[in-house]
Amino acid sequence: MSNKPVNHAKAAEHFLEDAPHLQFHDERLWDMRQKRDAQMHILPEWQELREEASRIKEHTLSRLPEYLEQFETNAKKNGIHVHWARDGAEHNRIVGEILKAHNARNLIKSKSMVTEECDMRPYLAKQGVTVTETDLGERIQQLDDQLPSHIVVPAVHKLTADVAKIFAKDYHTDPNIRDPHLLAEAQRQAARPVILHADAGMTGGNFVVAETGTFVVCTNEGNADLSATVPNLHIATIGIERLVPRMADMGVFIRLLSRSALGSPITQYTTHFRGPQKGGEMHVVLVDNGRSARLGMEDFWTSLKCIRCGACMNTCPVYRRSGGLSYGAVYSGPIGAIIDPTFNERKYSTLPYASTLNGSCTNVCPVKINIHEQLYKWRRVLVQHHEMPFVKREIMHMAGKLMGQPKMYRAAIKATEVSLSTMPRFVLYNWLNPWGKHRENPHPVKQTFNDWYRKNRETAKPAAAPETKK
Amino acid sequence: MKIGLFIPCYIDAFYPDAGIATLELLEKLGQDVEYPLDQTCCGQPMGNSGCNSDAAAAEALFVRNFAKYDKIVMPSGSCTHHVRDNFDAIPQTDEVRHVRENTYELVEFLHDILKVDAFPWAEFNHTVGLHNSCGTLRALRTASMSELGEKPFSKPMDLLSKVKGIRFATPRRPDECCGFGGTFSVTEEAVSARMGVDKVRDHHQAGAEYIVSADSSCIMHQQGCAERAGVPIRFIHIAQILNGAAQ
Numbered sequence: 001m002s003n004k005p006v007n008h009a010k011a012a013e014h015f016l017e018d019a020p021h022l023q024f025h026d027e028r029l030w031d032m033r034q035k036r037d038a039q040m041h042i043l044p045e046w047q048e049l050r051e052e053a054s055r056i057k058e059h060t061l062s063r064l065p066e067y068l069e070q071f072e073t074n075a076k077k078n079g080i081h082v083h084w085a086r087d088g089a090e091h092n093r094i095v096g097e098i099l100k101a102h103n104a105r106n107l108i109k110s111k112s113m114v115t116e117e118c119d120m121r122p123y124l125a126k127q128g129v130t131v132t133e134t135d136l137g138e139r140i141q142q143l144d145d146q147l148p149s150h151i152v153v154p155a156v157h158k159l160t161a162d163v164a165k166i167f168a169k170d171y172h173t174d175p176n177i178r179d180p181h182l183l184a185e186a187q188r189q190a191a192r193p194v195i196l197h198a199d200a201g202m203t204g205g206n207f208v209v210a211e212t213g214t215f216v217v218c219t220n221e222g223n224a225d226l227s228a229t230v231p232n233l234h235i236a237t238i239g240i241e242r243l244v245p246r247m248a249d250m251g252v253f254i255r256l257l258s259r260s261a262l263g264s265p266i267t268q269y270t271t272h273f274r275g276p277q278k279g280g281e282m283h284v285v286l287v288d289n290g291r292s293a294r295l296g297m298e299d300f301w302t303s304l305k306c307i308r309c310g311a312c313m314n315t316c317p318v319y320r321r322s323g324g325l326s327y328g329a330v331y332s333g334p335i336g337a338i339i340d341p342t343f344n345e346r347k348y349s350t351l352p353y354a355s356t357l358n359g360s361c362t363n364v365c366p367v368k369i370n371i372h373e374q375l376y377k378w379r380r381v382l383v384q385h386h387e388m389p390f391v392k393r394e395i396m397h398m399a400g401k402l403m404g405q406p407k408m409y410r411a412a413i414k415a416t417e418v419s420l421s422t423m424p425r426f427v428l429y430n431w432l433n434p435w436g437k438h439r440e441n442p443h444p445v446k447q448t449f450n451d452w453y454r455k456n457r458e459t460a461k462p463a464a465a466p467e468t469k470k
Numbered sequence: 471m472k473i474g475l476f477i478p479c480y481i482d483a484f485y486p487d488a489g490i491a492t493l494e495l496l497e498k499l500g501q502d503v504e505y506p507l508d509q510t511c512c513g514q515p516m517g518n519s520g521c522n523s524d525a526a527a528a529e530a531l532f533v534r535n536f537a538k539y540d541k542i543v544m545p546s547g548s549c550t551h552h553v554r555d556n557f558d559a560i561p562q563t564d565e566v567r568h569v570r571e572n573t574y575e576l577v578e579f580l581h582d583i584l585k586v587d588a589f590p591w592a593e594f595n596h597t598v599g600l601h602n603s604c605g606t607l608r609a610l611r612t613a614s615m616s617e618l619g620e621k622p623f624s625k626p627m628d629l630l631s632k633v634k635g636i637r638f639a640t641p642r643r644p645d646e647c648c649g650f651g652g653t654f655s656v657t658e659e660a661v662s663a664r665m666g667v668d669k670v671r672d673h674h675q676a677g678a679e680y681i682v683s684a685d686s687s688c689i690m691h692q693q694g695c696a697e698r699a700g701v702p703i704r705f706i707h708i709a710q711i712l713n714g715a716a717q
């Protein structure tokens with residue numbers, strides 16, 4: 001995998017050039033943000049819920065090993081096989097072995113970002129296992145060979161026409177269909193036989209309950225339930241941070257999750273898995289993949305509180321105008337920008353800069369992650385670790401020096417004004433001056449405030465008395 | 471109470487009228503104001519881009535200039551936010567702490583400290599749209615934020631509504647960021663400009679003749695976007711309206 005820093009700015013520019021897609025993307029996500037606001041207004045205890053959710057998560061994370069062990073013990077009592085994966089490779093190997101032991105060749109899967117993180121599909125393909133996504137958005141992304149662009153709505157950047165084209169190619173449907181219901185139906189017809197003949201099913205897990213040894217899956221399409229129950233073998237792949245201590249905690253999160261995500265009161269299907277079905281087998285793979293290292297990062301560990309609702313993406317004005325794929329990572333948007341660098345500091349070094357630090361993400365986050373403050377902190381860390389382009393670093397270095405020296409600074413300001421008023425337009429608006437590419441420059445003025453003050457106020461005051469000559 | 475006036479670099483260089491209005495307004499309100507001549511910048515651009523150690527010289531100079539004042543006032547929310555919340559490139563001495571604790575953005579100074587309840591000299595016969603920068607809105611909390619569902623309040627609106635003749639227009643997305651974001655406006659130029667255009671169009675469609683703001687950096691960016699996209703709207707700093715701007 002390439003280590004080259006993601007060029008978010010360039011990818012975003014590309015996304016912006018396509019007006020219909022851009023407008024649809026922005027409006028659709030903004031609509032979700034507004035629906036979320038409406039739900040928040042219905043619940044007077046909203047801020048208390050956020051506080052409580054944050055408290056539960058911080059408490060759990062502070063005693064993660066204990067709770068994980070508690071879960072393992074209880075899950076085993078329930079007849080669940082529990083596996084531990086240190087990283088993506090180990091996760092894939094474990095899943096591969098379970099499948100092999102059952103001679104399973106067809107795996108149906110309902111969205112799990114962790115498997116994307118581990119790059120599981122190509123690994124299993126090499127082992128001769130076919131993986132089929134069963135959720136509409138995920139399936140669209142799979143057929144188009146793209147990463148999900150949003151945590152909750154993976155194909156949100158696509159118009160109906162795009163989907164019709166993709167389905168026409170793979171499902172031989174009419175490429176001119178513009179009715180989303182017809183397209184969903186086409187997906188259903190295509191998926192059903194695959195589901196019926198699958199050897200194994202895979203899901204993620206939104207919450208893992210230590211006290212009961214169970215896990216909870218929240219979806220809107222119900223395919224996770226089919227994936228989990230139609231085949232006899234169910235593998236759930238879950239990040240270790242998904243724990244909550246008690247069943248009693250679930251109410252807080254279930255109330256917040258879908259309201260924050262889509263602005264609906266609850267997800268359509270909230271399924272608690274307690275153990276294998278009769279004659280079946282259930283495996284839970286608990287994945288670390290950098291999480292325990294993140295837990296040790298003083299400024300960034302609270303990012304593990306994330307319940308993956310996507311609210312921060314919906315509200316983010318940069319995400320809405322650049323699209324999830326521009327982040328070049330499994331996790332995009334504000335939450336992606338603070339966790340991606342923990343996966344690969346060089347590759348994702350530009351993402352903390354893909355933000356105006358406006359802070360809206362922090363305000364919508366149901367578990368109160370201080371996202372924009374972590375973005376700010378990441379910038380410091382990245383500079384300290386030399387993950388900032390040399391030129392930019394030098395400019396800041398020079399600017400910093402200049403700002404400490406008033407006389408030089410005054411001289412520099414003069415030069416700026418002169419250049420703005422006299423330099424030919426084509427020099428100002430060339431590629432060296434990104435400001436002017438889509439914007440006019442500020443207008444030159446006759447005198448700076450400093451000059452004005454010296455002229456109009458200084459003289460009024462008793463001057464620093466010159467030696468009187470006698 | 472002795473007040474030190476800080477005029478941020480871009481106001482000094484591009485919007486001196488906003489600086490003059492700030493000074494005159496404070497003087498009209500009977501304040502004892504001084505402007506230390508050797509000031510440059512608060513250190514925000516360096517701090518904001520992650521190059522925090524490069525902000526040290528600017529921060530040290532700022533403290534040298536302003537430590538002797540009881541209050542430090544500036545017509546900029548984002549610079550106030552930097553001084554108050556992120557000003558830590560230099561050791562935190564008593565002087566530094568004094569400066570950080572006594573720095574105010576103009577609107578909050580007028581609203582919370584002076585508690586001004588009239589601007590008898592001010593009249594503005596126009597429909598304005600208010601732009602709260604994210605620095606003033608979410609960091610200084612000078613107005614309520616839509617994401618939190620809190621009871622609506624707005625300090626700049628409280629002040630502006632005391633001006634004769636003024637009318638307000640409310641855009642569809644009143645507290646969405648305009649896309650300036652400091653160095654973001656250059657490093658992510660395309661997204662930044664697009665956000666700016668969306669913002670000024672939103673105000674224009676709501677019927678605003680002017681966009682008024684307590685932050686000239688947002689104005690500089692939005693003005694550039696509006697001029698390029700041909701959106702007929704004008705810009706003014708809140709200090710100019712409160713000081714009784716020429717119509």
Ligand code: SF4
Binds near residue numbers: 151260311312335369
């Ligand atoms: S960071 Fe917060 S808002 Fe964003 S996806 Fe996670 S829980 Fe949701």
